Amino acid sequence: MNDNSGFALKKSHSEPGPGDGGRTGSWRVLRPVLDLEKCTPAKKNKKACFLCWLYCPDGVITKTVCPEIDYEYCKGCGICAEECPAGAISMVEETVIIMQEDQ
Ligand code: SF4
Numbered sequence: 631m632n633d634n635s636g637f638a639l640k641k642s643h644s645e646p647g648p649g650d651g652g653r654t655g656s657w658r659v660l661r662p663v664l665d666l667e668k669c670t671p672a673k674k675n676k677k678a679c680f681l682c683w684l685y686c687p688d689g690v691i692t693k694t695v696c697p698e699i700d701y702e703y704c705k706g707c708g709i710c711a712e713e714c715p716a717g718a719i720s721m722v723e724e725t726v727i728i729m730q731e732d733q
């Protein structure tokens with residue numbers, strides 16, 4: 631991207647990756663679960679909204695149709711669920727999900 635001066639604009643966005651903390655998703659107590667029937671880009675099948683991508687402090691949500699969450703690095707802060715205008719993200723206890731997976 632260029633501004634009017636012709637200089638390339640630098641992006642502030644960085645990709646998540648392994649750091650000193652390792653796979654930080656293992657710290658998570660609550661998991662954000664996406665309901666694609668409520669998510670705007672999924673429903674309209676086009677790029678729209680992406681407030682979850684914008685606000686996620688760890689950059690672990692994709693800006694794609696449909697958005698995807700990288701649970702290896704998501705820490706479960708719940709900001710995405712708070713910011714989603716469509717109520718498409720629910721924070722679910724990890725223990726509940728583990729129990730469901732075991733059944
Ligand atoms: S819970 Fe937090 S870290 Fe995980 S996807 Fe949502 S905003 Fe990002």
Ligand code: SF4
Pocket residue numbers: 664668669670671672678679680681682683697713714715716717718719
């Ligand atoms: S903020 Fe909500 S509606 Fe918007 S892209 Fe994310 S999950 Fe979908």
